[in-house]
Amino acid sequence: MSTEHTAVAPVSLTEGAIKELNKLKDQQEISDDFGLRVGVEGGGCSGMSYILGFDQKKDGDNEYEIQGIRIFMNKAHGLYLAGMEIDFKSGLDARGFTFNNPNATSICGCGSSFSA
Secondary structure: OOOOOOOOOOOOEHHHHHHHHHHHHOOOOOOOOEEEEEEEEEOOOOOOEEEEEEEEEOOOOEEEOOOEEEEEEEHHHHHHOOOOOEEEOOEEEEEEEEEEEOOOOOOOOOEEEEEE
16 A cells, blocks of 8 residues: 655646535535545446545555545556546536546547546
């Protein structure tokens, strides 16, 4: 198990994402031993889907911190997510978390799955 509090996280969070994540954490009364899991899994119309949710640390995870938010990421997922920006949109046309992933060679229409 590796803890990398001092390492730079391979992903970034916008101010909008940080604000929404803190709001969700407070509303759902998420305990401090949970962090934000960022990852990928097979599936979706483009081959891979993003994982984003509060979870406990697991074997094989690296841990990072972005402005007080603990980030857990499986070591193997860094290859697909390095440089990705997570944002939160709350406009009339769209509401939710968005993923700007420079490693994606194609994305589906809804933006929740990609291929690399």
